[in-house]
Amino acid sequence: MKGNFEALIESDKPVIVDFFAEWCSPCKMQAPILKELAAALGESVRILKVDVDKNPQVASRYQVRSVPTMMIFQRGQIRWRQTGLQPKHTILDALKQLQ
Known part of the structure; x- marks a missing residue:
């Protein structure tokens, strides 16, 4: 994935990357928040999920x-970078700072 990942983050539009693990409970709670963001923001951002166990x-x-x-x-x-479960408004605020 390394080469492909590098190409994906080179975008002019913001790319939200969620580094997660299947065994992580907060990661599972983050997933629906990212789906809401994807629905709300459409093509203005890209959202990538990177499983840290499969892509060390x-x-x-x-x-x-x-x-x-x-x-x-x-x-x-x-x-922008944060660790831990992030609410939708925090991610939206970070995206606004990029404009």
Whole structure:
């Protein structure tokens, strides 16, 4: 996934990346929030989910030490990063800061 991931985060539009694990309860709680965001924001953002157990090299490169960790990339750069369950309004506020 590494090469593909790098290409995906190079986008001009914001890319929300959810680093998660299948065994993580807060990660499971984050999923419906991301679905709401996807429905509300449509094509203005891209949302990617990265399973840290299946993609340890990507998680390591971005120093993901706990899950869930959310990042917003734009043009390949990390523009926002938070660890733990994130409410919808927090992610929306972070996206507004990019405009």
